[in-house]
């Protein structure tokens with residue numbers, strides 16, 4: 001049985017590695033982007049500090065908060081300004097263990113279009129079981145009252161209104177802003193950000209040469225998603 005400190009140290013390690021993976025994968029420039037992980041039993045969230053250069057970032061600088069986002073350690077750096085969005089998503093998406101936010105170019109292009117990302121091919125279907133939704137724009141009042149918290153609320157609202165299982169489609173495009181992805185582990189959540197960005201790039205290219213709308217048939221979506229996920233999955237070595 002690991003001690004609380006050992007568990008937090010391991011969380012910091014994973015969150016640090018997850019954050020460092022974002023620039024390596026070409027998903028962030030400057031200090032844009034953040035990764036977090038939750039431990040619901042301990043009531044802890046670990047998240048990237050705000051505005052720290054990736055080249056100078058250290059594992060020890062990862063910020064530890066409670067489930068409301070209150071800082072728990074002395075001499076802590078300030079958490080990512082998007083922490084309240086993460087808190088809202090963790091509160092509502094109970095099986096999610098890690099959240100990633102980036103401004104990766106291709107996903108931002110789609111987010112800025114205001115359109116959902118349609119399923120044009122199996123690259124998308126292997127990871128996301130349907131179109132990736134785009135939220136509505138936040139209202140002026142929502143932005144002024146609690147911008148980051150309301151960003152989380154509008155994501156949750158989108159999934160509830162469209163009756164989407166957040167583990168079947170572990171990604172969202174926030175209108176006029178960019179992508180959030182999540183998963184049952186840090187590595188899964190980071191991978192989903194990469195797959196989302198690639199799927200967005202491919203969809204943009206497809207639409208630029210497509211003459212008639214050519215969505216992937218539902219049976220192909222079923223085949224590709226369900227052979228990798230769910231109780232009858234058979235893809236890979238697992």
Ligand SMILES: [Zn+2]
Pocket residue numbers: 101102103177178
């Ligand atoms: Zn952002």
